[in-house]
Amino acid sequence: MTPFGERLAGVFATLGQLCVGIDPHDYLLDAWGLPRSAAGVREFGLRVVDAAAGRVGILKPQAAFFELYGAAGFSALEEVLTAARAAGLLVIADAKRGDIGTSAAAYGRAWLEPGSALESDAVTLTAYAGVGSLTPVFELAERAGKGAFVLSATSNPESFVLQTARASVGGESVSVAGLVAGEVSTFNRSAAHGHDRAPAAVGNIGLVLGATKNLTDYGIDRDALAASPSTPVLAPGFGFQGATFAEVRPVFGALTPSTVVAVARSVLSAGPSGLAAGIQSQAIELGDALAASR
Ligand SMILES: O=C(O)c1cc(=O)[nH]c(=O)n1[C@@H]1O[C@H](COP(=O)(O)O)[C@@H](O)[C@H]1O
Numbered sequence: 001m002t003p004f005g006e007r008l009a010g011v012f013a014t015l016g017q018l019c020v021g022i023d024p025h026d027y028l029l030d031a032w033g034l035p036r037s038a039a040g041v042r043e044f045g046l047r048v049v050d051a052a053a054g055r056v057g058i059l060k061p062q063a064a065f066f067e068l069y070g071a072a073g074f075s076a077l078e079e080v081l082t083a084a085r086a087a088g089l090l091v092i093a094d095a096k097r098g099d100i101g102t103s104a105a106a107y108g109r110a111w112l113e114p115g116s117a118l119e120s121d122a123v124t125l126t127a128y129a130g131v132g133s134l135t136p137v138f139e140l141a142e143r144a145g146k147g148a149f150v151l152s153a154t155s156n157p158e159s160f161v162l163q164t165a166r167a168s169v170g171g172e173s174v175s176v177a178g179l180v181a182g183e184v185s186t187f188n189r190s191a192a193h194g195h196d197r198a199p200a201a202v203g204n205i206g207l208v209l210g211a212t213k214n215l216t217d218y219g220i221d222r223d224a225l226a227a228s229p230s231t232p233v234l235a236p237g238f239g240f241q242g243a244t245f246a247e248v249r250p251v252f253g254a255l256t257p258s259t260v261v262a263v264a265r266s267v268l269s270a271g272p273s274g275l276a277a278g279i280q281s282q283a284i285e286l287g288d289a290l291a292a293s294r
Helices: 004-015 025-032 037-050 070-086 101-112 132-145 159-164 176-192 221-224 245-258 269-293
Strands: 020-022 058-061 088-099 123-124 146-153 164-169 172-175 205-209 233-235 259-263
Touching: 004 088, 004 146, 004 245, 020 037, 020 233, 020 269, 025 037, 037 058, 037 070, 037 269, 058 070, 070 088, 088 101, 088 146, 101 132, 123 132, 123 245, 132 146, 132 176, 146 159, 146 176, 159 176, 164 176, 176 205, 176 221, 205 245, 221 245, 233 245, 245 259, 245 269
Parallel strands: 020 058, 020 259, 058 088, 088 123, 123 146, 146 205, 205 233, 233 259
Antiparallel strands: 164 172
């Protein structure tokens, strides 16, 4: 299986860096004329898949909105994931999983193991139990051509105190966000040297860095993370949370070429009839903004 980082780079080259979130909020289900039920989120997800196919390369279903409906919701999510992958879209499951290593390993298998019911191309993870607790997920991702994105500097206002708290590592003071980022990039670097292939330009394990943040304030060293193999970034925070596409390069700097730009509500609010055109125009707008800031 082609490594996730290579597949991501391939999608960027053909369809650009936009990623559409599948976040069926109650108010969106209402606006789309869909029921607030498992059948509603299933239909919502499948319509996003249809509208996205051929216009963008990446989808990010938010698991929470499906879990809300229990087993029927998970079944709906399975169908949406299968449809998205069958349409050739790269799927980042936004499940934000994390636990001690043995349980983290099971989460990894649930979302990334080839043939699993919820198989996705990548999954979002939290490192509160320590980045090392996620090693089994990283290793599975490496073996199976999958990816993961670990929360580092999240887009929400509440993230600041915890993620900028300082830790002492080998006598050096680093932020919690910077510590997570450093450990993920170290993993990518050692994984790249652990096999015979030429090192890929983009690693397989990435970071979630909010577009609403000044990454320097969070102790993130963008240039270090961009050194080969560049750490992939999942960047939410556009549209409803305030960031604009013109800010991609100023915020992400050297990481811009390996950044997935995620939008959900700002494009989903176009409604089912305007969705395809909305996705298309945001993809063009992002491409133009990136070209203009080169
Ligand atoms: O991991 C994420 O995608 C994520 C991380 C983060 O720091 N902030 C953040 O908003 N998200 C997710 O991105 C989506 C928000 O998209 P918008 O509707 O575009 O604001 C939700 O699914 C969030 O859970």
